[in-house]
Amino acid sequence: MATVEKRGNSYRITVSNGYDVTGKQIREKITYTPDSETTEKQQKKALEKFIFEFEEKVKNGKYLSGEKMTFAEFYEYWLKEYSDKHLEDTTLEDYVDELNNKIIPAIGHLKLAKINPTHLQKFYNNLLEDGVRKDGKSGGYSPVTIKKNHAIISSMLTQAVLWQLIDSNPCDRVSPPKDNKMTDEVKHFTLEQSISFLNALEMEYATKYKAHYRIDDTGKKYYVQSYIETRSIPTQFKVFFNLALFGGMRRGELIALTWNDIDFINNTININKSTGYVKKKMITKAPKNKSSIRVITIPAPVMDLAKKYRTEQLVYKLSIGDQWLGDNYVFIQSTGKQMHLATPYGTFKDIIKKYNATMENEEDKLPNIPLHGLRHTSATLLISDNNDVRTVSARLGHAQTSTTMNIYAHSLKKSDEKASDSLSSMLIKKA
Incomplete structure (x- = not known):
């Protein structure tokens, strides 16, 4: 039989659970707080049900106790x-x-x-x-x-x-130790830097190759003198980084995209899966959080670029014939298989490095932000342009707006200051 002790708005319930080796009675205790929104009759009924279920768990050895469990x-x-x-x-x-x-x-x-x-x-x-x-x-x-x-x-x-x-x-x-080298502000591009990065994707870069030896089809070794080759960024990566910036998509979500997820008529992308490492293997599956499944609108120029890339990929697929091993993924390896998760990171860093090498002034160079910084950039620019947090949160696939607010607190503070200045200019007469 349970004993019940009322403590303010809650109840302390105690149930006997036999005796230990010394003959001392073992008591299991638990606290129950009724729903304050329900009636007194409903609260009483809920309490009785809770007591009954608690007694049954103790009796059947199914009650877990934080006092006993390590x-x-x-x-x-x-x-x-x-x-x-x-x-x-x-x-x-x-x-x-x-x-x-x-x-x-x-x-x-x-x-x-x-x-x-x-x-x-x-x-x-x-x-x-x-x-x-x-x-x-x-x-x-x-x-x-x-x-x-x-x-x-x-x-x-x-x-x-x-x-x-x-x-x-x-x-x-408890407060874990702080890292004095880190800033609370997430790393991202400013508006001006974002424009520079988009320009960087359209530039051609000269790569110098040192003199080296090669082997021809017959196995004969021959010497190649040093030379300079000018190349542009492959369309595939232009699309990848544009979607990361304009869509605020995660790396795993981009890598998981198939052409079936892209709606060229409505300029939308259906984000319904993600790719990640599980036991050092790449696995693509639907996300556990429903909020991560979403449909986002992408600017028409970016979708036009994706359409161009789609055509290029189809032409390439036909050109390699039986060597194509793909499964309709948007971002691929040379065989058509899904792009490796590590590939975009290296390319992103390489683009920033090559772009910065063309800039004489330090202030014109791009900061060395992480690849995930493009997602942060997308969110920060939206917030700075006074888009509401709920819209930004839904676009990013956050389960709660509080997540967005915590990550982008600094940007939200700047938006709040901007709002204050707007009201000031509208309502306060200048002397």
Whole structure:
């Protein structure tokens, strides 16, 4: 029989679970908070149901207690009941690697309900110490790595709170070390730099080749003198980087595109899958978050460029005949197979490097932003042009507008200042 103690707006429920080896009674406890939006009668009925289900779980040995379960045991339960159903394969693989190599060895032995901010702070501080790395490199782990571990632990303990295994998340009261070298502002192009980058895609670049030897079809070696060759950016990459910038698409979403996803009549792209690494293999599948599945409109000039590339690809496919091994992917290797995930990054960096080599003044050069910076650029430009956050969030495929607001807080602040200046110029009379 359960005993119920009312505590403010919640109830503390205690159920007997037999006796331990010393003859001491084992009590399982849980807190229940009724829905304040329901009637008193509905709350009473919901409480009775909760008590009955709690008693049944205890009686049948199915009740999980944060007081008894270690973090390592919770990790196994979390893997089975939650992770593969809610996390992308690439995200889960990253989580598991950090958990197995860093987190579990440090705090896996602790009882879930006993983990406190002090335990976590000591763990983070230890990761900073020299000699802690397992890859043989000197020094400790970077603040970025520690922040990632903090995010993983926090995510798991948040789920533990939702499952009522613990009352609160200790991560909320811990601050991982900051990286003084990093800025809170995401790396992206400005409007002027974005225009320069688009111009860079249309330029021709001279490449100097050193003198070298080659072997002809008969196996004979011959000498080739140094020479300079001028080349333009392949249309395939022009399309890729234009879509990344104008569509704010992720690398994996672009790599996963097939021609069936592109609607040339309505100038839209259906984003319904993504490619990522799973156990060092490229896997293409539908995203777990429904918000990532979306249809976005692309400017007509960019779609015209894609149409041109489509024609080029079809001509190329016919030219290589049986050597074509493709599956209708938009971005491909020389055989028609899906483009490798690493390819766009190298090409992107190469374009910036070659463009900067043509610029005499430092202020005219492009910053060395990451490839994902094109997505950040797309969002930042939209926000700076006073597009509402909900629209930007939906276009990016964020599950919540809060995600967009957190990432682009700096840009939103500038937009807010711009709005303030607009009101000032409209309403305040100038002396």
